[in-house]
Amino acid sequence: MKPRAKSPEPREGVRDAVARFVPRAQPLGSRPAALGSRLPALGSRLSALGSWLPALGFFFATALAPRAALAQDEQVGLARGTAVGPVQLQDLDGQAVDLGQVIGRRPVLVEFWATWCTNCAALDPRMRAAYQRHGSQVEFLVVAVGVNQTPASVKRRIAQHALPASRVLWDGNGAAVRAFETPATSYVVILDRQGRVAYTGIGPDQDLEAALARVAR
Numbered sequence: 001m002k003p004r005a006k007s008p009e010p011r012e013g014v015r016d017a018v019a020r021f022v023p024r025a026q027p028l029g030s031r032p033a034a035l036g037s038r039l040p041a042l043g044s045r046l047s048a049l050g051s052w053l054p055a056l057g058f059f060f061a062t063a064l065a066p067r068a069a070l071a072q073d074e075q076v077g078l079a080r081g082t083a084v085g086p087v088q089l090q091d092l093d094g095q096a097v098d099l100g101q102v103i104g105r106r107p108v109l110v111e112f113w114a115t116w117c118t119n120c121a122a123l124d125p126r127m128r129a130a131y132q133r134h135g136s137q138v139e140f141l142v143v144a145v146g147v148n149q150t151p152a153s154v155k156r157r158i159a160q161h162a163l164p165a166s167r168v169l170w171d172g173n174g175a176a177v178r179a180f181e182t183p184a185t186s187y188v189v190i191l192d193r194q195g196r197v198a199y200t201g202i203g204p205d206q207d208l209e210a211a212l213a214r215v216a217r
Helices: 014-021 028-064 118-134 151-160 175-179 208-215
Strands: 088-091 096-098 108-113 139-145 167-171 188-191 197-201
Touching: 088 175, 108 118, 108 175, 118 139, 118 208, 151 167, 167 175, 188 208, 197 208
Parallel strands: 108 139, 139 167
Antiparallel strands: 088 096, 088 167, 108 188, 188 197
16 A cells, blocks of 8 residues: 655745744834934934035036036036135145135136046146236136045146146035036136136136136236
């Protein structure tokens, strides 16, 4: 007589299968305490993400910026006639610099720059020509943005290839980027003697000498 085959094991029910992977719900009274213990960690993660978003947006805006200058025919960044208030920056050694000590005393040219900015490199010949012609009458400032570079990396670059500027400043917290409504690197703002915006432009094909001639009279 053949032995009787064993009956198959009963299939695991869906509820039992889910229970193996999903922990049982906590009693209602313990949920707020558990959630409260996790909120600080969640808040710190969201805060970190929030601090990165402006930098990432600025980086991608720069990468996607057109190579042609926009300001000759269109408004870019600050509107002409806007008065720029004091902005606190640092030099590359970490010393505080107040742009209010310069703005409103003489014309000022500000370029937002980065070591990785191809438009900045393409604009460099025009910047050098403008600096050579107007550097004695206009304050040329290069603002190194605090995105994907450090003061040390900026120092290394300008040691190899000096920039056409009287000072190179560090905008580690984005104060100048916000104050000047900077859309991307290679953005240039020229301020008149009263500290008001006379010109804005972006890209390698900016006619800086013509813009400077108007404010350096």
